[in-house]
Amino acid sequence: MPRLSFLSPYWLWLVLALPAFGMIAELLTSDNARIVHILVHPSGETSARLLIITMMATPLAMLFKGWRGPQWLKKNRRYFGVAAFAYAALHTGLYLVDKSTLERIVSELPRLYIWTGWIAFAIFIPLAVTSMDYFVRVMGPRWKTLQRTTYVAAILTLLHWASLHNWEQPLGAIVHFAPLAMLEAYRLWYWYLRPSKAKALA
16 A cells, blocks of 8 residues: 655645635735635635544544554644644634624624634634643643543534524535544444443353
């Protein structure tokens, strides 16, 4: 099988940055006065997709033991997670520019699709800050505890995406998160519900 080592961290960062390059190019060259508003959604969707890929790494490696693809993804999931945060930050920045005034931003806070996004982004910040090996060593077991808040952020991201436009088009978010939900269900089954060898021999 061909090795995946050709995707060194530098090349991986370049691949992950390609959507951002496209968005920045549109911002700099488009004549559309609403280009900032238009790019709010694709930046957020890119962040959500990268978050999903990050969270799928471990259950995929469990399901396809010995396969290099899932193992490579698990080894490099930190890059995808940091990229997910970067696109979430871009998404948030574009939203703030689009709204342009503090009054408009505050007035939208009670809406489900707004406050879920803000809380999810707030959770992403410490996850991104502590993604370096230094914090893994210093924090010890607490690092894994903090990383588990990713599940809360994922649920909030799903609600944030699905509740846009008054729940008129939630299917896109559900389709994206369904594979992750199924893989996490398999993970729960594997660790807590599958018959043990002892039970199988009884």
